[in-house]
Structure formats: C-alpha cells, structure tokens
Amino acid sequence: LKAIKIPEKTITRLSIYLRCMDELLEEGIESISSHELAERFGLNSAQVRKDLAYFGQFGVRGIGYYVKNLRQALEKILGLSREWEVALVGLGNLGTALLTYRGFSQRGFRIEAIFDRDPEKVGHNYNGLVVQSMNELIDTVQKKSIRIAMMAVPPVSAQGVADRLVQAGILGILNFAPTQINVPKNVKVKNVDLAVELRTLSFFLVRTLKELV
C-alpha cells in the first residue's frame, strides 16, 4: 500500500459529481459518458475520469457510467453512510447562523455540542442541546468522541480555542475566524472567510466595471 496523495480539489469535485448523478436519476437517465457529463454540467471529461481513477474503475468502456452505480460508488468513497458529530464553538451572529442552518444535518453532520465563553449564553437550550462553558469543552468533546469542530469565535480567541480543541482530540476544524491558526499536522483546518470571498469577488469586479465605462 503506497500512499497516493489525493488532491483536495478532487474530493470537492466528487461531491459535485454526486449532485449530477442525483439530477440525472431524477430525469430517469440510466447511463452517461464522461463527455456528456462534462457538456451538461460544465466539467472536463478527462478530469472526471481522472478523479474517479483515484478510487477504482467505475465505468464501462464503450458505454460510459451507469448513473445508479456511480452514485453508489461516490457515496461510498465520500463515506456518506457515516454520520459525524460536530462541535460548535462560538455563538455570535455567525455561530447562531450555523446552528440553525439545516444543510449540515441534512448531509450527515450533527451539531452535538455548543460552547460559548459568554456566561449569559451558557445554559441556553437549542433543540435540546445546552450551551456549555469553555471549561467543559475538553471533557465533553472527549466524552462524546467528537472529531470535527466549527469555530466561529473572534480572531483573538481563535488560537486558544484551537489549542483546546486539539487537546480534546478534534481532528478537523472548519475555521470561520478571520485569522490563521496553528495546529499539529495531523489536524486538518479549513478556513472559511466570507468577507474575504466578497473582497476577492469585488476586486475582479472593479476591472469589469472599468471596462463598462
């Protein structure tokens, strides 16, 4: 078993392919070639085949991919049968937003613990889940064997919170705090900064706007 490094982008695209399969299923389409797939959904056919090739052979030469089959394969690769418990740290505007967003549980990510440093918020009950103080973080995360955390705390607190999460055994962090955090290399961090996304968007817009004038 040699370790082939699978690009993160490939994994992200697998989710896209899964979505495509769902759409095709709804239309009653039974099989599709990588070329048609690319055409329909704005993908690149070679890339589709390459991405899948990391995990095995799912197509039929001369035919393409059986939609049901590929769907199933993608589900298995992405591990969608498993559910994940998630800890949410920080109940400000964004944290509350994440808490009420249904997209997570719909796709197998259940928020099973909530932490906030504000004593006013601690003890509040959301759908049967009680907000806990930061002191309870390590204990609760360990007890519930939670492996994934979403961090929606102010940037100054981010590193401290991350340290505790790591200590508690968290292995993946979705970081909404607009700051870099340092963690051991076996822990995976994904930064999401919506304002930076908007900034990047607006940067390129300026050029388009100038062209319009």
Added chain:
Amino acid sequence: LKAIKIPEKTITRLSIYLRCMDELLEEGIESISSHELAERFGLNSAQVRKDLAYFGQFGVRGIGYYVKNLRQALEKILGLSREWEVALVGLGNLGTALLTYRGFSQRGFRIEAIFDRDPEKVGHNYNGLVVQSMNELIDTVQKKSIRIAMMAVPPVSAQGVADRLVQAGILGILNFAPTQINVPKNVKVKNVDLAVELRTLSFFLVRTLKELV
C-alpha cells in the same frame, strides 16, 4: 497595457497580508522582512514578494517592508476605501444568518436589498430594510446600481434567480446554493458550500482515524 492575469489566490492572500500588518501595527513593529513575515504567519517569503510584485514595488532592499506603508498599499490594491452594496436573495436559515452577520458591513459590504419568493416574508422589516418579492428584484437592483449578490436559495431556484440577477446587471455572485449556475463570462461566481467543506474535511479524517486505531 497588457493584461497580466492575476491569480485569485494571490488576491485572497493579500487579505491575509493585510491582517498580518494589522497585528504587527498593534505590536508596534515598524518594518518586517518577507522572511520574518513568512516565519511568523506561516507563509512563504518568495510568495509574499511575488504576490506583491503583481502590483508594484512596496519594499526597501536591505530593510524589508514598512508595516504602515504596506498596509496602506494593500488597502489601496484591495480597494477597501470603497463600499459595496450587496443584494441578498433567499431568506431561509442561511439567508437570515447572512443578514445578521456583522462581518460583512464591518468590511465594507452593505446589504441594501433583500428578496424572497415567500409572500409571508415579503414586507418584513430588518433594520429598516424591507424584504421584497422576486418580481421587484430587477427593478430594485438596477435602481440601486447593486453589483454584488449573495444567493441563498434552494438549488432548484438557483439558475432562475441567477438569470434575473444577471439581467439586473449584477456582476458578482456569491452562491450558497449547492448547484452549479451558468452565467455570462463577464459575471464572476464564487461558490460556497459549507456542507461540502465539511465533507472534504471528514474524508481526510477517515484516514487519520484509521491510523489512530
């Protein structure tokens, strides 16, 4: 004027550099070399210099970068003096979350119009901003010269909404709907799918977990 293509990632990193400058300013540090910068914030010194080189020369050989100076330069490059009006389409869980999130206005993005197809929601007032029906979208966006939109609608509605936005003159879309949308190539779309982020995270976690056992 030849068109040098600036990578999107470079722009994203400029925001990071700006953050670093703010931290350094607070500590009272006046100048810093790209090397120190890289060391401190987990960057690559060559990349820092390369990224900046797209826009000019902001350092002093033998010294490094004057923090105040570079901060100012980054602000200018990113166009942070300008404020942007943003339209929000879709007031579900996520949409409401985006509406209440203060991070946007803090960084110069003001939500100036809200649209939802649900008649129950139309007419509601949020901080003086009234939710409008989808029929009013084109007119309002045009009247207010809004150029950026955040789309937090169900996937089935996404393409239709995008079409209207484009028609209204929107040039940048932050798309939270888990579906690909097709727009003219002068319009920039950035997809944000939080559940896919979690999925990608969890995919790599499975491997770490296996190693732990």
Added chain:
DNA sequence: TAGATTGTTAATCGATTAACAATC
C-alpha cells in the same frame, strides 16, 4: 467486427518555491 468510451500515460499549463543579481 466496428464504434464508442474508458482508464491511464504523456503533454501542457499554472502556481509555488528557489536562486540570485540589483540595490538599499
């Protein structure tokens, strides 16, 4: 068998990193 499409190797492209002449 002929036609089509995969899986995979090879070519290309772009982004990251290294190296170094220019210069403060």
Added chain:
DNA sequence: TAGATTGTTAATCGATTAACAATC
C-alpha cells in the same frame, strides 16, 4: 563598503488537459 533583503527570473512541483491503447 559590507550585509541584508528586495524584485525578478528560473526551476520545481502539482494539477489540468490531451491523447491513445485497451476493451466493452
């Protein structure tokens, strides 16, 4: 001037795309 660090060119790395032999 000597030391340091930039700005920039060149080398490396990784990801995307093209090409094609294998095969349904």
